[in-house]
Amino acid sequence: MSAQHFTDLNFKQEVLESDLPVLVDFWAAWCGPCKMIAPLIDELAKEYAGKMKIGKVDVDANPKIATKYGVMSIPTIIFFKKGKIMNQLVGAASKLALKRKIEENL
Amino acid sequence: MRKIFIAATKQNDGKTTVSLGIIRNLQQKFSKVGFIKPIGQRYLEEEGLRIDEDSILIEKVCGIKSRLKDMSPIAVEKGFTEKYITKPDKKNISNQIQDAFRRISKNQELVVIEGTGHAGVGSVFDHSNATVARLLGAKVIIISSGGVGRPIDEIILNKALFEKEGVKVLGVIVNKVLPNKFDKINRLVRKGLERKGIQVLGVLPYDPMLARPTIEQILEETGFGVLCGGEYLERSVAKVIVAAMEPRDAERYISEDSLMITPGDREDMIMIALSCFRDSGNKKLKICGMILTCGITPQAPIMELLVKANIPVLLAKSDTYDVATCVHDLTVKIRPCDQEKIEAVEKLIKENIDFKKILSHL
Numbered sequence: 001m002s003a004q005h006f007t008d009l010n011f012k013q014e015v016l017e018s019d020l021p022v023l024v025d026f027w028a029a030w031c032g033p034c035k036m037i038a039p040l041i042d043e044l045a046k047e048y049a050g051k052m053k054i055g056k057v058d059v060d061a062n063p064k065i066a067t068k069y070g071v072m073s074i075p076t077i078i079f080f081k082k083g084k085i086m087n088q089l090v091g092a093a094s095k096l097a098l099k100r101k102i103e104e105n106l
Numbered sequence: 107m108r109k110i111f112i113a114a115t116k117q118n119d120g121k122t123t124v125s126l127g128i129i130r131n132l133q134q135k136f137s138k139v140g141f142i143k144p145i146g147q148r149y150l151e152e153e154g155l156r157i158d159e160d161s162i163l164i165e166k167v168c169g170i171k172s173r174l175k176d177m178s179p180i181a182v183e184k185g186f187t188e189k190y191i192t193k194p195d196k197k198n199i200s201n202q203i204q205d206a207f208r209r210i211s212k213n214q215e216l217v218v219i220e221g222t223g224h225a226g227v228g229s230v231f232d233h234s235n236a237t238v239a240r241l242l243g244a245k246v247i248i249i250s251s252g253g254v255g256r257p258i259d260e261i262i263l264n265k266a267l268f269e270k271e272g273v274k275v276l277g278v279i280v281n282k283v284l285p286n287k288f289d290k291i292n293r294l295v296r297k298g299l300e301r302k303g304i305q306v307l308g309v310l311p312y313d314p315m316l317a318r319p320t321i322e323q324i325l326e327e328t329g330f331g332v333l334c335g336g337e338y339l340e341r342s343v344a345k346v347i348v349a350a351m352e353p354r355d356a357e358r359y360i361s362e363d364s365l366m367i368t369p370g371d372r373e374d375m376i377m378i379a380l381s382c383f384r385d386s387g388n389k390k391l392k393i394c395g396m397i398l399t400c401g402i403t404p405q406a407p408i409m410e411l412l413v414k415a416n417i418p419v420l421l422a423k424s425d426t427y428d429v430a431t432c433v434h435d436l437t438v439k440i441r442p443c444d445q446e447k448i449e450a451v452e453k454l455i456k457e458n459i460d461f462k463k464i465l466s467h468l
Contacts (some may be wrong), residue, residue: 030389031382036414059384066384073357073381073392090357091377092415094407 003045004055008062014055016083021105022053026069026076028060033092034075040095044102052102079105107211108468110276111244113221113235113268115260118437119249120281122160123316125220126440126448127455129168132216135461140214141170142177144203144238145222148439149181156181159439160220166442172210179206180233182222190231199233200241207242216468219244225264236271245276245468247307252283254294262302276467277305279459282312308459316447318342319438321365321395321418327436328422330397330429334409335418341394348430349375357381363394367430370402370421377408380415391417397433399426 006014006024015022025041027034038056045054059066059074069078069085079087079101086105093101112128114121125141133139146158152174161178164170170177179202211217219242221227221235228234239246246268250257257280265275278299283291292309299306322339325332332339344363349356353374360366360379368375379393394417401423403409412419422429440447 026384028382028384028389032391032415033380033382033411036380036411072384073360073378074384075381088354089377090353090381092380092411093377094411096407097373097377 002042004053006055006057006062006065008064011057011062011065014053015080018053018080020051020053021086022055022080023102023105024078024080025054025056026059026066026071026074026078027056028058028074031074036092037075037098040093040098043095044098048102051106077101081105107214108216108465109211109219109242109244110216110464110468111219111221111235111239111242111246111273113225113239113246113248113264115224115248115250115257115264117223119251120310121220121249122163123440123451124247124249124279124281124310124455125160125218126164126167127451128459129164129170129218130448130452131456131459131461132218133168135465136215138214138216139168139170140172140210140217141165141168141220142179142207142210142217143220143222144207144242145180145182145228145233145235146178147182147222149178149183156183163440163442164220167440167448176206176209179203182231187230194232196232199231203233203238203241224260225267234267234271236267236273239268239273240271245274247276247464248278249281250278251281252287252291252312254291254298257295258298258302261299261304265304275304276464277307279308279310280306281310283309285311305463307464308455310454310458313450313454314344315450316440317438318344319433319436321420323438323441324365324397324433324436325420328429328432330420330422333398333403333419333421334413335395335416338395338416338418341418343394346430346433348426349379350426353378360392362388362390362392364392365395365397365433366393367397367399367426367433369400369426370398370404371400373404373408376404376412380411391415393417395419397422397429399424399429 077089112125141164143158143161148159149156150159157174158178225235296306320342343365346365349368366379397420399422
């Protein structure tokens with residue numbers, strides 16, 4: 001399963017009220033580093049299916065969520081557990097670094 | 107033939123910038139404008155000769171058709187002063203300057219003569235700026251950096267040396283005045299200098315764009331290596347960040363076109379650097395380049411990201427402090443290819459210098 005798409009409309013239900021911990025990748029189509037990590041996010045979504053919900057927020061299409069969480073730079077990855085922010089990562093990252101962060105937030 | 111000597115209170119006050127702007131503006135009034143920098147301290151090898159880099163710049167940018175060696179007759183190379191003190195030959199230097207000036211000024215309506223450093227530079231080999239101005243019979247404009255007390259003090263000191271040689275100081279141009287202090291300094295410095303009987307010919311606001319180096323200039327001046335992104339060296343640097351704080355704090359300091367300096371093993375910082383502004387009006391990478399220090403090349407996965415980021419990444423053997431000091435101390439000179447800067451200088455001079463006043467005294 002590829003990464004899900006979270007929006008201003010479904011964010012509360014899909015992320016904040018999720019039983020699983022959630023990784024949210026804030027991205028935009030014009031952002032080079034976002035494109036670099038996009039395939040990694042998809043791969044990780046498959047690898048961690050059932051353990052962590054992994055999805056993306058397009059900041060241009062969903063400005064409310066990005067503003068609410070103070071996302072100033074993209075890509076920004078925020079880990080949520082039971083509606084609370086657990087961790088945050090800014091910038092491009094290698095798959096290894098992302099995996100390490102996921103393991104920390106399971 | 108009119109001639110004018112551009113002097114300064116010290117190095118890097120902006121003599122070349124002002125000379126370039128004056129020449130470009132005067133070329134709109136006079137068809138034949140010449141240029142000479144009798145004594146040069148920063149030279150390049152051109153056509154097998156050592157030529158002052160400012161002369162090369164003016165020749166290329168202003169399209170002046172003179173022999174480069176005549177535009178730059180004396181290059182103060184390593185060992186020059188030592189050799190002169192051991193065996194002084196004042197006449198030889200004077201002759202070289204005068205002969206070059208004669209050839210440069212032939213058929214010209216106006217010649218701009220650029221000095222080197224403050225009025226006394228060159229005294230060690232009997233050719234201070236004041237002596238050279240007298241030798242060529244030119245009136246002087248003194249350039250000083252912005253401020254109130256210090257420029258006035260320095261202008262008075264420099265003027266004294268020119269007057270000792272019997273050279274007339276036409277007036278001064280106060281350069282690099284911070285825009286937020288411009289009105290106050292403009293008013294005070296004019297009043298302060300006029301009290302001393304010195305004409306103010308212009309007060310120039312500081313334009314940070316002119317002081318921006320490109321990554322290529324940093325590379326040329328420092329000798330760091332290129333790790334990747336060699337095709338993007340033309341990027342210009344607006345701000346330098348030494349990334350030594352917590353990554354989440356670093357994010358706040360990165361503004362448009364920042365150059366990040368960080369050790370090659372700070373993967374967290376490198377990752378932060380590889381991010382874009384969220385603001386959709388500013389769709390670009392936050393940084394314009396990186397210098398990785400301590401000679402550490404990042405691990406393969408990070409290197410892969412850096413290569414894909416399409417930014418220049420330099421590698422320095424020295425530590426972060428030394429690299430930051432080195433970049434901070436760079437003197438950013440305008441180069442012939444800096445079209446945007448050249449146009450900005452022409453406009454800056456046109457809008458802020460009283461050419462009528464200058465020409466009425468030549």
